[in-house]
Amino acid sequence: MPKVIDDVLGGRLRSRGGKVSLSGSRSAAVARRSPLKTVVKGRYRTLSSKGPNPARGRASGVMRNIDYMTTRPDSSRQRISRDMILPDRTINLQSDPESRKAIEDELTNAKEKYIYHLILSSGDKTMSPRDVELWAKAVLQAQGLDKYYMVIHAGEQGHTSHPHAHVIVRTDARLGKEDFFNMRRAGDVEQRFDRRLFRLLEEDWKQRSTEKPASSGVGLREVDADEEERGKRRGIDIQLD
Template structure:
């Protein structure tokens, strides 16, 4: 995480768009030109497709943003197996869990990755400096969200594998032993409980 300061809106937009250009255009692992979306809380922009109109909209948002701090943040869960969608969902959840609603996020994962480590670059206009405690809270939220990204799809997969015979719930208790039915001792029923951290 690092930041630049700019009190004038036009200067803030110019500095921010330099970062956005880098985030979106950095070459992929196959040395192809990057063509990544810019994801905000309320919309998505692909500058190669949206052209000047999309660029002007992002510039306008930066110009009108409160405060004179522009944070550039690299977010990574540490899970090398995350897809681009999982990386986006994880990063957005971490930000919004910490009441960061004004952001411009670009995912570097999957086909648009340039390393073996999925991550997201985020531009955050802010009125104040992030404290050590703020950063700690982001990390804590990242760990909690990572558990949900990892275990929720696994629960869905278990349900698909076992169909109606599987009960996936958020109740504590861990994996339950296989149970025999009263009528047919040879038929097994599998119950899997999954507990998410708080």
């Protein structure tokens, strides 16, 4: 079965892979009007009815994606081994073949209808691998996506100037245009909150180091507003390279 790619409006394009072009389309016009900086790309696989073991076939296809994510050459074109981050642990598939087999079996036995390959980027080129990990986890959590396999491409493990996370997500629901928009929005809210919190902590440290009185708390109310906004987040947006 051909892979199905979603654009930012949730439209379906049948393809063997590649980018979803937004130029000259309604999607492009929407993207130009959008103030959001977070980028979310992706495509999904469904369970084909063909073949002697469709579930094993789908799992094998996803594992090829995972192998690419974990071993893609870095910016110096050196092939490296990246860790895979799961909700409850971190593993290295190249050095731990038993874990790799366990992941493939898990994907084979997965009951979810859709398996998405997402790429999440905040647009902040200064983010470290740990920054990207925490940010991406927060975005996924906001959408209620708790079955994922994540690989970070950032810092010395990156291959572009844009830190990002590759994520394989299992879900029963097909992600629509509202989900995609909400995920981008959640990513921006997360970034604003982190920047404001860092600024307030920095200001507090300066005040303490000079023995000045504590601030009135106005800035903290600003962070509280973003924290409230973080609690309302729900969704996603898609393309693919």
